[in-house]
Amino acid sequence: MNLEVLLPVLWQSTLETLWMVLPSALLAQVFGTLLGVVLVLTRPGQLAPLPWLNRLLGAVVNAGRSLPFIILLVLLIPLTRLITGTSIGSTAAIVPLTIAAIPFTARLVEGALLEVPWGVLEAARVAGASRRQTVFKVLLPEALPGLILGFTVMLVSLIGYSAMAGAIGGGGLGDLAIRYGYQRFETGVMIATVVVLLVLVQLVQVLGDFAARKADHR
Template sequence: MTWSEVFDLLWVGLQETAWMVFVSTVLTAIGGLLLGVLLVLTAPGGLLSAPPLYSVLGLIVNITRSLPFIILLVAVIPFTRAVVGTTIGTDAAIVPLTIGAIPFFARIVEAALREVPSDVIAAATAMGATRTQIVGKVLLREARPGLVAGLTITVIALVGYSAMAGVVGGGGLGDLAIRYGYQRFETEVMVATVAALVVFVQLVQMAGDLIVRRLSHK
Protein backbone atom coordinates (compact mmCIF):
# COMPACT_ATOMS: atom_id res chain seq x y z
CA MET A 1 0.00 0.00 0.00
CA THR A 2 1.37 3.41 -0.99
CA TRP A 3 1.55 6.34 1.42
CA SER A 4 -0.94 8.19 -0.77
CA GLU A 5 -3.48 5.42 -0.15
CA VAL A 6 -2.63 5.44 3.55
CA PHE A 7 -3.28 9.17 3.81
CA ASP A 8 -6.61 8.81 1.99
CA LEU A 9 -7.73 6.11 4.44
CA LEU A 10 -6.38 8.14 7.34
CA TRP A 11 -8.32 11.23 6.30
CA VAL A 12 -11.60 9.32 6.17
CA GLY A 13 -10.89 7.64 9.51
CA LEU A 14 -9.97 10.96 11.11
CA GLN A 15 -13.22 12.55 9.92
CA GLU A 16 -15.25 9.66 11.32
CA THR A 17 -13.43 9.81 14.65
CA ALA A 18 -13.88 13.59 14.87
CA TRP A 19 -17.62 13.20 14.18
CA MET A 20 -18.06 10.50 16.81
CA VAL A 21 -16.11 12.43 19.42
CA PHE A 22 -17.83 15.74 18.65
CA VAL A 23 -21.41 14.44 18.88
CA SER A 24 -20.75 12.27 21.92
CA THR A 25 -18.94 15.17 23.63
CA VAL A 26 -21.93 17.48 23.15
CA LEU A 27 -24.34 14.86 24.48
CA THR A 28 -22.00 13.97 27.33
CA ALA A 29 -21.51 17.62 28.31
CA ILE A 30 -25.27 18.10 28.57
CA GLY A 31 -26.10 14.80 30.26
CA GLY A 32 -23.06 14.75 32.53
CA LEU A 33 -23.56 18.34 33.63
CA LEU A 34 -27.20 17.75 34.52
CA LEU A 35 -26.41 14.50 36.34
CA GLY A 36 -23.45 16.03 38.18
CA VAL A 37 -25.49 19.02 39.34
CA LEU A 38 -28.26 16.68 40.49
CA LEU A 39 -25.75 14.64 42.48
CA VAL A 40 -24.52 17.77 44.25
CA LEU A 41 -28.01 19.10 44.94
CA THR A 42 -29.40 15.82 46.29
CA ALA A 43 -26.36 14.92 48.38
CA PRO A 44 -26.81 15.01 52.18
CA GLY A 45 -26.68 18.68 53.15
CA GLY A 46 -27.21 19.82 49.56
CA LEU A 47 -29.65 22.47 48.41
CA LEU A 48 -32.19 19.74 47.59
CA SER A 49 -30.98 17.19 50.10
CA ALA A 50 -32.45 13.78 49.21
CA PRO A 51 -30.12 11.02 50.44
CA PRO A 52 -32.19 8.12 48.98
CA LEU A 53 -32.19 9.66 45.50
CA TYR A 54 -28.50 10.52 45.81
CA SER A 55 -27.71 6.91 46.74
CA VAL A 56 -29.64 5.55 43.75
CA LEU A 57 -28.00 7.98 41.33
CA GLY A 58 -24.58 7.27 42.81
CA LEU A 59 -25.12 3.53 42.47
CA ILE A 60 -26.14 3.85 38.80
CA VAL A 61 -23.13 6.04 38.08
CA ASN A 62 -20.74 3.67 39.84
CA ILE A 63 -22.10 0.58 38.09
CA THR A 64 -21.82 2.20 34.67
CA ARG A 65 -18.32 3.47 35.34
CA SER A 66 -17.16 0.07 36.55
CA LEU A 67 -17.97 -1.64 33.23
CA PRO A 68 -15.07 -1.87 30.77
CA PHE A 69 -16.09 0.02 27.64
CA ILE A 70 -15.77 -3.00 25.37
CA ILE A 71 -18.32 -4.85 27.54
CA LEU A 72 -20.63 -1.83 27.65
CA LEU A 73 -20.33 -1.60 23.87
CA VAL A 74 -21.73 -5.09 23.49
CA ALA A 75 -24.24 -4.84 26.35
CA VAL A 76 -26.10 -1.87 24.84
CA ILE A 77 -26.35 -3.32 21.32
CA PRO A 78 -30.16 -3.77 21.57
CA PHE A 79 -30.56 -0.17 22.77
CA THR A 80 -28.22 1.08 20.05
CA ARG A 81 -30.22 -0.73 17.38
CA ALA A 82 -33.46 0.73 18.78
CA VAL A 83 -32.05 4.28 18.72
CA VAL A 84 -30.21 4.46 15.39
CA GLY A 85 -31.48 1.35 13.61
CA THR A 86 -28.06 -0.29 13.28
CA THR A 87 -25.14 -1.47 15.40
CA ILE A 88 -22.39 -0.76 12.87
CA GLY A 89 -20.86 2.55 11.86
CA THR A 90 -20.09 5.89 13.42
CA ASP A 91 -23.67 6.81 14.32
CA ALA A 92 -24.10 3.50 16.14
CA ALA A 93 -20.85 4.02 18.05
CA ILE A 94 -22.04 7.39 19.37
CA VAL A 95 -24.68 5.69 21.54
CA PRO A 96 -22.35 3.58 23.73
CA LEU A 97 -19.75 6.36 23.70
CA THR A 98 -22.27 8.74 25.25
CA ILE A 99 -23.63 6.19 27.72
CA GLY A 100 -20.12 5.37 28.89
CA ALA A 101 -18.93 8.97 29.16
CA ILE A 102 -21.89 10.62 30.91
CA PRO A 103 -21.30 8.96 34.33
CA PHE A 104 -17.56 9.64 33.98
CA PHE A 105 -18.11 13.35 33.37
CA ALA A 106 -20.87 13.54 36.00
CA ARG A 107 -18.40 12.56 38.72
CA ILE A 108 -15.97 15.19 37.47
CA VAL A 109 -18.74 17.80 37.56
CA GLU A 110 -19.67 16.74 41.07
CA ALA A 111 -16.06 17.06 42.24
CA ALA A 112 -15.64 20.47 40.56
CA LEU A 113 -18.82 21.87 42.13
CA ARG A 114 -17.83 20.63 45.57
CA GLU A 115 -14.65 22.69 45.28
CA VAL A 116 -16.68 25.92 45.32
CA PRO A 117 -16.14 27.51 48.76
CA SER A 118 -19.14 27.09 51.04
CA ASP A 119 -18.90 30.70 52.20
CA VAL A 120 -19.57 31.86 48.63
CA ILE A 121 -22.76 29.81 48.58
CA ALA A 122 -23.70 31.08 52.05
CA ALA A 123 -23.19 34.68 50.92
CA ALA A 124 -25.42 34.17 47.89
CA THR A 125 -28.08 32.58 50.08
CA ALA A 126 -27.91 35.47 52.53
CA MET A 127 -28.49 37.93 49.69
CA GLY A 128 -31.69 36.13 48.77
CA ALA A 129 -30.51 34.15 45.76
CA THR A 130 -32.81 31.33 44.69
CA ARG A 131 -31.60 27.76 44.26
CA THR A 132 -31.60 28.18 40.50
CA GLN A 133 -29.52 31.34 40.78
CA ILE A 134 -27.09 29.67 43.17
CA VAL A 135 -26.58 26.81 40.74
CA GLY A 136 -26.28 28.96 37.61
CA LYS A 137 -24.54 32.08 38.90
CA VAL A 138 -22.49 30.70 41.75
CA LEU A 139 -21.73 26.98 41.49
CA LEU A 140 -21.36 26.66 37.71
CA ARG A 141 -19.72 30.06 37.31
CA GLU A 142 -17.13 29.51 40.02
CA ALA A 143 -16.38 25.97 38.85
CA ARG A 144 -15.87 26.84 35.17
CA PRO A 145 -12.09 26.15 35.05
CA GLY A 146 -12.55 22.78 36.72
CA LEU A 147 -15.48 21.91 34.47
CA VAL A 148 -13.53 22.72 31.31
CA ALA A 149 -10.52 20.77 32.55
CA GLY A 150 -12.80 17.84 33.32
CA LEU A 151 -14.45 18.04 29.92
CA THR A 152 -11.01 18.00 28.30
CA ILE A 153 -10.18 14.79 30.14
CA THR A 154 -13.53 13.35 29.05
CA VAL A 155 -12.93 14.22 25.39
CA ILE A 156 -9.56 12.49 25.49
CA ALA A 157 -11.21 9.44 27.06
CA LEU A 158 -13.80 9.51 24.26
CA VAL A 159 -11.01 9.47 21.68
CA GLY A 160 -9.74 6.26 23.27
CA TYR A 161 -13.25 4.81 23.47
CA SER A 162 -13.90 5.65 19.81
CA ALA A 163 -10.75 3.77 18.80
CA MET A 164 -11.97 0.78 20.82
CA ALA A 165 -15.33 0.93 19.03
CA GLY A 166 -13.47 0.04 15.86
CA VAL A 167 -13.22 -3.54 17.14
CA VAL A 168 -16.95 -4.02 16.43
CA GLY A 169 -17.09 -1.99 13.23
CA GLY A 170 -17.62 1.41 14.79
CA GLY A 171 -15.63 3.18 12.10
CA GLY A 172 -12.98 5.83 12.61
CA LEU A 173 -9.27 5.40 13.26
CA GLY A 174 -9.81 2.36 15.47
CA ASP A 175 -11.59 0.50 12.70
CA LEU A 176 -8.84 1.50 10.30
CA ALA A 177 -6.15 0.16 12.64
CA ILE A 178 -7.99 -3.14 13.12
CA ARG A 179 -8.91 -3.81 9.47
CA TYR A 180 -5.65 -2.71 7.86
CA GLY A 181 -2.99 -2.43 10.53
CA TYR A 182 -3.84 -5.64 12.40
CA GLN A 183 -5.75 -7.97 10.09
CA ARG A 184 -3.77 -7.15 6.93
CA PHE A 185 -0.43 -6.47 8.64
CA GLU A 186 -0.13 -3.05 7.02
CA THR A 187 2.51 -1.49 9.30
CA GLU A 188 2.27 1.88 7.59
CA VAL A 189 -1.41 2.15 8.41
CA MET A 190 -0.85 1.24 12.06
CA VAL A 191 1.95 3.79 12.45
CA ALA A 192 -0.08 6.52 10.74
CA THR A 193 -3.14 5.74 12.88
CA VAL A 194 -1.18 5.93 16.13
CA ALA A 195 0.44 9.19 15.04
CA ALA A 196 -2.96 10.68 14.13
CA LEU A 197 -4.42 9.72 17.51
CA VAL A 198 -1.46 11.23 19.35
CA VAL A 199 -1.79 14.51 17.42
CA PHE A 200 -5.57 14.55 17.94
CA VAL A 201 -5.21 14.13 21.70
CA GLN A 202 -2.47 16.76 21.92
CA LEU A 203 -4.61 19.31 20.11
CA VAL A 204 -7.55 18.61 22.41
CA GLN A 205 -5.35 18.95 25.50
CA MET A 206 -3.78 22.19 24.28
CA ALA A 207 -7.18 23.72 23.50
CA GLY A 208 -8.54 22.68 26.89
CA ASP A 209 -5.52 24.07 28.75
CA LEU A 210 -5.81 27.37 26.89
CA ILE A 211 -9.48 27.77 27.80
CA VAL A 212 -8.81 26.86 31.44
CA ARG A 213 -6.06 29.46 31.70
CA ARG A 214 -8.28 32.17 30.27
CA LEU A 215 -11.14 31.30 32.61
CA SER A 216 -8.80 31.19 35.61
CA HIS A 217 -7.58 34.73 34.89
CA LYS A 218 -11.09 36.17 34.89
Protein backbone atom coordinates in the same frame (compact mmCIF):
# COMPACT_ATOMS: atom_id res chain seq x y z
CA MET B 1 -0.46 0.46 1.50
CA ASN B 2 1.41 3.26 -0.27
CA LEU B 3 1.23 6.89 0.81
CA GLU B 4 -1.11 8.00 -2.01
CA VAL B 5 -3.68 5.44 -0.90
CA LEU B 6 -3.06 5.81 2.83
CA LEU B 7 -3.56 9.57 3.14
CA PRO B 8 -7.17 9.71 1.83
CA VAL B 9 -8.12 6.65 3.89
CA LEU B 10 -6.47 8.12 6.97
CA TRP B 11 -8.25 11.46 6.46
CA GLN B 12 -11.63 9.75 6.07
CA SER B 13 -11.06 7.67 9.19
CA THR B 14 -10.09 10.78 11.13
CA LEU B 15 -13.32 12.50 10.08
CA GLU B 16 -15.28 9.42 11.16
CA THR B 17 -13.55 9.51 14.55
CA LEU B 18 -14.41 13.19 14.98
CA TRP B 19 -18.00 12.49 13.98
CA MET B 20 -18.20 9.83 16.68
CA VAL B 21 -16.45 11.81 19.40
CA LEU B 22 -17.77 15.36 19.13
CA PRO B 23 -21.55 14.69 19.27
CA SER B 24 -20.97 12.09 21.99
CA ALA B 25 -18.92 14.57 24.03
CA LEU B 26 -21.54 17.32 23.76
CA LEU B 27 -24.42 15.01 24.68
CA ALA B 28 -22.46 13.46 27.54
CA GLN B 29 -21.52 16.90 28.86
CA VAL B 30 -25.13 18.07 28.89
CA PHE B 31 -26.55 15.00 30.65
CA GLY B 32 -23.46 14.46 32.77
CA THR B 33 -23.58 18.06 34.00
CA LEU B 34 -27.23 17.72 34.97
CA LEU B 35 -26.49 14.49 36.80
CA GLY B 36 -23.43 15.98 38.48
CA VAL B 37 -25.39 19.00 39.68
CA VAL B 38 -28.06 16.74 41.18
CA LEU B 39 -25.38 14.63 42.88
CA VAL B 40 -23.94 17.75 44.51
CA LEU B 41 -27.24 19.37 45.48
CA THR B 42 -28.61 16.21 47.09
CA ARG B 43 -25.54 15.57 49.25
CA PRO B 44 -26.06 16.02 53.00
CA GLY B 45 -25.51 19.63 53.98
CA GLN B 46 -25.97 20.98 50.45
CA LEU B 47 -28.73 23.14 48.97
CA ALA B 48 -31.28 20.34 48.51
CA PRO B 49 -30.20 17.39 50.67
CA LEU B 50 -31.82 14.10 49.71
CA PRO B 51 -29.49 11.36 50.96
CA TRP B 52 -31.53 8.47 49.55
CA LEU B 53 -31.57 10.00 46.06
CA ASN B 54 -27.89 10.82 46.28
CA ARG B 55 -27.04 7.25 47.23
CA LEU B 56 -29.24 5.85 44.45
CA LEU B 57 -27.77 8.08 41.76
CA GLY B 58 -24.28 7.45 43.10
CA ALA B 59 -24.80 3.70 42.81
CA VAL B 60 -26.05 4.05 39.22
CA VAL B 61 -23.08 6.24 38.28
CA ASN B 62 -20.61 3.85 39.89
CA ALA B 63 -22.18 0.91 38.07
CA GLY B 64 -21.92 2.75 34.76
CA ARG B 65 -18.29 3.63 35.35
CA SER B 66 -17.32 0.10 36.38
CA LEU B 67 -18.62 -1.57 33.21
CA PRO B 68 -15.84 -2.11 30.62
CA PHE B 69 -16.54 -0.20 27.42
CA ILE B 70 -16.12 -3.20 25.13
CA ILE B 71 -18.85 -5.03 27.08
CA LEU B 72 -21.07 -1.96 27.00
CA LEU B 73 -20.69 -1.84 23.23
CA VAL B 74 -22.12 -5.34 22.95
CA LEU B 75 -24.86 -4.85 25.55
CA LEU B 76 -26.13 -1.72 23.82
CA ILE B 77 -26.37 -3.22 20.35
CA PRO B 78 -30.20 -3.60 20.56
CA LEU B 79 -30.61 0.00 21.81
CA THR B 80 -28.17 1.29 19.21
CA ARG B 81 -30.05 -0.50 16.45
CA LEU B 82 -33.34 0.88 17.78
CA ILE B 83 -32.08 4.49 17.80
CA THR B 84 -29.94 4.57 14.64
CA GLY B 85 -31.32 1.67 12.61
CA THR B 86 -27.95 -0.10 12.60
CA SER B 87 -25.36 -1.37 15.05
CA ILE B 88 -22.27 -0.69 12.93
CA GLY B 89 -20.67 2.47 11.60
CA SER B 90 -19.68 5.83 13.03
CA THR B 91 -23.21 7.08 13.69
CA ALA B 92 -24.15 3.93 15.59
CA ALA B 93 -21.05 4.29 17.78
CA ILE B 94 -22.33 7.63 19.11
CA VAL B 95 -24.92 5.83 21.27
CA PRO B 96 -22.56 3.66 23.37
CA LEU B 97 -19.93 6.42 23.48
CA THR B 98 -22.46 8.87 24.92
CA ILE B 99 -23.85 6.43 27.46
CA ALA B 100 -20.36 5.39 28.55
CA ALA B 101 -19.27 9.01 29.01
CA ILE B 102 -22.29 10.27 31.01
CA PRO B 103 -21.42 8.67 34.40
CA PHE B 104 -17.74 9.53 33.92
CA THR B 105 -18.66 13.14 33.19
CA ALA B 106 -21.06 13.27 36.13
CA ARG B 107 -18.25 12.43 38.56
CA LEU B 108 -15.94 14.99 36.96
CA VAL B 109 -18.64 17.64 37.22
CA GLU B 110 -19.37 16.66 40.82
CA GLY B 111 -15.71 17.04 41.71
CA ALA B 112 -15.47 20.45 40.04
CA LEU B 113 -18.60 21.74 41.79
CA LEU B 114 -17.47 20.52 45.20
CA GLU B 115 -14.33 22.63 44.85
CA VAL B 116 -16.44 25.80 44.98
CA PRO B 117 -16.18 27.19 48.56
CA TRP B 118 -19.39 26.78 50.53
CA GLY B 119 -19.09 30.38 51.69
CA VAL B 120 -19.64 31.62 48.15
CA LEU B 121 -22.93 29.75 47.91
CA GLU B 122 -23.96 30.81 51.39
CA ALA B 123 -23.31 34.46 50.52
CA ALA B 124 -25.54 34.15 47.46
CA ARG B 125 -28.32 32.62 49.54
CA VAL B 126 -28.02 35.37 52.17
CA ALA B 127 -28.22 37.96 49.39
CA GLY B 128 -31.61 36.54 48.43
CA ALA B 129 -30.69 34.32 45.49
CA SER B 130 -33.03 31.42 44.87
CA ARG B 131 -31.73 27.87 44.63
CA ARG B 132 -31.92 28.04 40.84
CA GLN B 133 -30.06 31.34 40.73
CA THR B 134 -27.41 30.03 43.10
CA VAL B 135 -26.78 27.04 40.86
CA PHE B 136 -26.76 28.80 37.48
CA LYS B 137 -25.34 32.19 38.42
CA VAL B 138 -22.90 31.23 41.17
CA LEU B 139 -22.09 27.52 41.40
CA LEU B 140 -21.60 26.71 37.69
CA PRO B 141 -19.73 29.95 36.81
CA GLU B 142 -17.40 29.55 39.80
CA ALA B 143 -16.67 25.95 38.80
CA LEU B 144 -16.15 26.75 35.10
CA PRO B 145 -12.36 26.19 34.96
CA GLY B 146 -12.77 22.79 36.59
CA LEU B 147 -15.68 21.96 34.29
CA ILE B 148 -13.57 22.79 31.24
CA LEU B 149 -10.72 20.61 32.47
CA GLY B 150 -13.21 17.82 33.15
CA PHE B 151 -14.63 18.16 29.64
CA THR B 152 -11.08 17.93 28.28
CA VAL B 153 -10.41 14.72 30.21
CA MET B 154 -13.70 13.25 29.00
CA LEU B 155 -12.97 14.21 25.39
CA VAL B 156 -9.55 12.56 25.52
CA SER B 157 -11.15 9.42 26.97
CA LEU B 158 -13.75 9.36 24.21
CA ILE B 159 -11.02 9.47 21.57
CA GLY B 160 -9.62 6.31 23.13
CA TYR B 161 -13.06 4.75 23.36
CA SER B 162 -13.75 5.56 19.70
CA ALA B 163 -10.66 3.61 18.69
CA MET B 164 -11.98 0.66 20.70
CA ALA B 165 -15.33 0.95 18.91
CA GLY B 166 -13.50 -0.07 15.73
CA ALA B 167 -13.35 -3.58 17.16
CA ILE B 168 -17.03 -4.09 16.36
CA GLY B 169 -17.18 -2.10 13.13
CA GLY B 170 -17.56 1.37 14.57
CA GLY B 171 -15.42 2.92 11.87
CA GLY B 172 -12.83 5.61 12.41
CA LEU B 173 -9.15 5.27 13.21
CA GLY B 174 -9.65 2.22 15.41
CA ASP B 175 -11.35 0.33 12.59
CA LEU B 176 -8.56 1.33 10.20
CA ALA B 177 -5.88 0.16 12.63
CA ILE B 178 -7.60 -3.19 13.17
CA ARG B 179 -8.49 -3.95 9.55
CA TYR B 180 -5.18 -2.92 7.99
CA GLY B 181 -2.63 -2.54 10.76
CA TYR B 182 -3.52 -5.72 12.65
CA GLN B 183 -5.40 -8.09 10.34
CA ARG B 184 -3.27 -7.34 7.26
CA PHE B 185 -0.03 -6.80 9.19
CA GLU B 186 0.56 -3.35 7.69
CA THR B 187 2.73 -1.76 10.35
CA GLY B 188 2.84 1.58 8.55
CA VAL B 189 -0.94 1.94 8.80
CA MET B 190 -0.86 1.10 12.51
CA ILE B 191 1.86 3.68 13.16
CA ALA B 192 -0.01 6.33 11.15
CA THR B 193 -3.24 5.83 13.10
CA VAL B 194 -1.38 5.99 16.43
CA VAL B 195 0.31 9.22 15.38
CA VAL B 196 -3.01 10.81 14.38
CA LEU B 197 -4.60 9.74 17.68
CA LEU B 198 -1.67 11.21 19.62
CA VAL B 199 -1.97 14.48 17.71
CA LEU B 200 -5.73 14.65 18.39
CA VAL B 201 -5.23 14.02 22.09
CA GLN B 202 -2.45 16.57 22.35
CA LEU B 203 -4.49 19.19 20.51
CA VAL B 204 -7.53 18.63 22.73
CA GLN B 205 -5.40 18.83 25.88
CA VAL B 206 -3.65 22.04 24.83
CA LEU B 207 -6.91 23.74 23.87
CA GLY B 208 -8.61 22.56 27.06
CA ASP B 209 -5.79 23.84 29.28
CA PHE B 210 -5.83 27.19 27.47
CA ALA B 211 -9.61 27.56 27.82
CA ALA B 212 -9.45 26.66 31.52
CA ARG B 213 -6.79 29.29 32.16
CA LYS B 214 -8.85 31.92 30.36
CA ALA B 215 -11.92 31.03 32.42
CA ASP B 216 -10.06 31.16 35.74
CA HIS B 217 -10.31 34.70 37.11
CA ARG B 218 -9.06 33.89 40.59
